[in-house]
Amino acid sequence: MKNTIIWESPSNIALVKYWGKMGVQLPCNPSLSMSLSASVSRFELTYSPKKPGEKDLTYLFEGKENKAFEEKLSKFIDSVSNDLPCLTKYQLKISSSNTFPHSAGIASSASAMSALALCLCSMQEAIDEMEMPRDFFLQKASRIARLGSGSASRSVFGQYAIWGEMEGQTESSNYFAIPFKGTIHPTFQDLQDTILMIDSSPKKVSSTAGHELMVDHPYADARFQQARLNMVELLDVLEQGDFDKFTHIVENEALSLHGLMMSSNPSYTLLKPNTLIAIERIKNFREKTQIPLCFTLDAGPNIHLLYPKADEFIIQNFIKQELIELLEEGKYIQDGMGNGPK
Ligand code: PMV
Numbered sequence: 001m002k003n004t005i006i007w008e009s010p011s012n013i014a015l016v017k018y019w020g021k022m023g024v025q026l027p028c029n030p031s032l033s034m035s036l037s038a039s040v041s042r043f044e045l046t047y048s049p050k051k052p053g054e055k056d057l058t059y060l061f062e063g064k065e066n067k068a069f070e071e072k073l074s075k076f077i078d079s080v081s082n083d084l085p086c087l088t089k090y091q092l093k094i095s096s097s098n099t100f101p102h103s104a105g106i107a108s109s110a111s112a113m114s115a116l117a118l119c120l121c122s123m124q125e126a127i128d129e130m131e132m133p134r135d136f137f138l139q140k141a142s143r144i145a146r147l148g149s150g151s152a153s154r155s156v157f158g159q160y161a162i163w164g165e166m167e168g169q170t171e172s173s174n175y176f177a178i179p180f181k182g183t184i185h186p187t188f189q190d191l192q193d194t195i196l197m198i199d200s201s202p203k204k205v206s207s208t209a210g211h212e213l214m215v216d217h218p219y220a221d222a223r224f225q226q227a228r229l230n231m232v233e234l235l236d237v238l239e240q241g242d243f244d245k246f247t248h249i250v251e252n253e254a255l256s257l258h259g260l261m262m263s264s265n266p267s268y269t270l271l272k273p274n275t276l277i278a279i280e281r282i283k284n285f286r287e288k289t290q291i292p293l294c295f296t297l298d299a300g301p302n303i304h305l306l307y308p309k310a311d312e313f314i315i316q317n318f319i320k321q322e323l324i325e326l327l328e329e330g331k332y333i334q335d336g337m338g339n340g341p342k
Contacts, residue, residue, distance in 0.1 A: 003046055003047050003048060003126075004044065004045070004046045005044070005045045005046075005047075005119045005122045005123055005126070006042065006043070006044045006045075006119075007042075007043055007115045007118040007119050007122070007341055007342070008040045008041070008042045008043075008115060008341060008342055009040060009041055009043075009111050009112075009114040009115035009118060009155050009156070009340075009341035010035045010036045010037065010039060010040045010111055010155055010158075010338045010340065010341065011035075011036050011039040011040070011041075011100070011106045011107050011108065011110050011111040011155060012033035012034060012035045012036060012107070012110055012111075012151065012154050012155050012161065013033060013034055013036065013107075013193060013296060013298065013304050014031050014032070014033045014151065014154075014253075014296075014298070015032050015033060015034060015160075015234060015249075015250050015253065015296065016029075016030070016031050016032040016227055016230050016231050016234055016249070016253050017031055017227065017253050017254075017256070017257045018031035018150055018151060018163065018164070019210065019211065019214060019223070019257055019260060020211055020214030020215075020217070020220060020223070020224065021150060021211045021214075024147070025146055025147055025150055026174040026175070027150060027163060027164040027174055028214065028220070028224050029164060029223070029224040029227035029228055029231075030162060030163065030164030030165060030166035030169075030172060030227065030228065030231045031151075031154070031162070031163050031164055031227070031231075032160060032161070032162055032180070032231060032234055032235070033151070033154040033155075033160070033161055033163075034159070034160055034191060034193070034306075034337050035154070035155060035157065035158045035159060035160075035161065035337065035338045035339070035340055036106070036193060036335045036336070036337070036338050037335060037336050037337060037338030037339070038099060038100070038333070038334065038335045038336075038338075039098075039099060039100040039106045039111065039195075039333070039335050040098070040099050040100075040111055040115075040338075041096055041097070041098050041099075041108065041111035041112040041114075041115045042096060042097050042098075042099075042115065043094060043095075043096045043112070043115040043116050043118075043119050044094070044095050044096070044119075045092055045093070045094050045116075045119040045120070045123060046092070046093040046094075047086075047090040047091065047092050047093075047123055048090060048091055049089060049090060049091070050089060050090060050091045051091065054091060055091065056074070056077075056091050056092065057070065057073065057074045057077065057091070057092050057093075057094065058070075058091075058092070058093045058094070059073055059074075059093075059094045059095070059096075060094070060095040060096075061095075061096055061097070062096075062097045062098075063095070063097075073094065073116065076113075076116075076147065076148045077092070077120070079147060080120065080144050080147055083140075083143075083144060084120050084121070084123075084124045084144070085124075086123055086124045086127045086128075087120070090123070090127075094116070094119075096112060096115070096116075098111065098112070100333060101200070102200070103200040103201065103202055103203075103300070105195050105196075105197065105198075105297075105298055105300050105301075105302025105303070105304065106195060106298075106333070106335075107149075107151055107298060109148070109149035109151070109152060110149060110151040110152045110154070110155045111152075111155055112148075112149075112152075113145050113148030113149040113152035113155075114141070114142075114145040114152040114153075114155035114156050114341065115341065116145075116148065117141045117142075117144040117145035117148065117152065117156070118141045118145075118156065118341055120144060121137060121140050121141045121144060125137070138156050138157065139176050139178075140176075141156050142154075142156040142157070142163075142176035142177045142178075143175050143176040146163070146175065146176060146177075150163070150211075151163075153176055153177040154177040155341070156177060156340070156341060157177060157178070157179040157340050158179070158338055158339035158340025158341075159179065159180065159184065159337060159338075159339065159340070160179070160180035160184065160188075160238060161177045161178065161179055161180060162177060162178050162179075162180055162231075162235075163176070163177035163178075166228065166231050166232070167228065167231075167232055168232060168235075169235075180235065180238065182235060182238060182239045183239055184238055184239070185238060185239055185240060185241030186241065187241040187243055187292075187308050188238050188241065188246070188308075188337075189337070190308065190309040190336065190337065191306055191307070191308065191309075191336060191337045192305075192306065192307050192308070192309055192312055192315075192334075192335075192336045193304050193305065193306055193335045193336050193337075194304075194305040194307075194315070194316075194319060194332055194333070194334055194335070195302060195303070195304050195305075195332060195333040195335060196278060196302060196303040196304075196305060196319070196323060196326075196327055196332050197302055197327050197328045197329075197331040197332055197333070198272050198274045198275050198278065198301045198302050198303065198326065198327060198328060199272050199274070199300075199301045199302070199328055200302075200328055203270060203299065203300055204268060204270070205261070205268045205270070207299045210260075210261060210264075210299060213260075213261075213264035213265070213266075214260065214264070216265065217260065217263070217264050217265075218263070219260065219263060223256065223260060226252075226256065227253070230249050230252065230253060233245070233249055234246070234249050234250070237249065243292035243294070243308070244292075246294060247286075247292070247293075247294035250294050250295075250296050250306065251294060251295060251296065253296065254295065254296040254297040255297075257297065257299070258270065258271055258297060261299075270299060270300050270301055271297075271301050272301040274301075274326040274327075275297070275301045275302075275303060277326055278295075278303055278323055278326050279295060279303070281322050281323060281326075282295050282303075282305070282323075285318050285322065289314075291307075291311050291314060291315070292307055292308060292311060293305060293306075293307045293311070293315060293318075294306045294307065305319070309336070319332065
């Protein structure tokens with residue numbers, strides 16, 4: 001019996017943000033993300049029948065023990081054993097690695113939890129000796145990934161993914177993500193993402209704490225409504241190819257996310273002075289050249305620059321001339337839209 005499973009899953013960048021949750025890891029508003037191509041987590045899982053006196057889980061991150069992450073994984077694996085009964089009978093050896101550095105503004109929880117969920121679902125299939133239809137398999141993996149990290153539910157799919165119930169998308173769900181099934185305009189089929197490393201120090205406030213602060217946030221209702229409207233508009237933009245409209249919505253989402261952090265109680269900010277200087281320069285460059293260039297932010301100070309492949313050369317020059325001095329050790333990571341896990 002084959003007892004080793006390997007999955008590589010990408011991180012994703014949210015274009016419409018998930019910020020605020022309810023119940024068991026369910027989103028307060030729908031979100032939309034683009035899967036990345038170069039920034040991936042690789043998980044290798046080996047399973048064998050449980051033996052008394054032996055550990056249920058042994059975990060290595062980039063070849064080394066990592067007790068904090070092992071504990072997190074162990075809790076997560078216990079929490080999904082009702083859905084994946086094989087987990088009660090087998091012990092696991094897991095090793096994982098990322099192709100991207102820590103705290104670079106790339107969500108490693110999204111890529112890691114989705115890769116792990118895919119491994120666990122494949123393991124259940126192998127033990128049951130029954131292959132599920134691919135759509136069902138991915139839906140299940142997305143649901144399991146969601147329980148590890150909300151945004152991980154979207155990493156199970158390539159290109160653009162929707163998580164959360166929304167108007168006009170009858171298959172959408174709060175429990176799992178779905179791939180965007182519309183016809184993507186060529187402008188958005190090869191979208192580039194250059195991740196500018198402004199600051200790689202660990203975040204002062206975790207995303208878990210940030211989601212919690214939305215519970216009593218004075219702007220919560222307005223925010224969830226704004227996201228619902230942005231979703232409907234942005235899906236239309238992906239089909240129509242209007243980059244100006246895309247920029248308007250995506251930047252509004254990024255700044256709203258950080259506005260929510262700054263106006264929560266207690267308030268906090270994750271942006272750094274250089275984030276704001278870079279944003280100013282990006283806007284000036286866009287106005288001056290009329291070249292399509294859009295920024296977004298995750299829950300951190302680093303900037304994702306989004307632009308069509310056709311403008312890669314000129315934007316790389318802009319980065320080298322005007323932005324590089326604002327970056328930590330001049331570092332940035334080149335990525336772009338990807339086709340999902342493998
Ligand atoms: O999936 P979590 O719990 O790490 O939260 C992710 C939150 C954001 O990355 C800021 C937004 C998103 O939709 O990915």
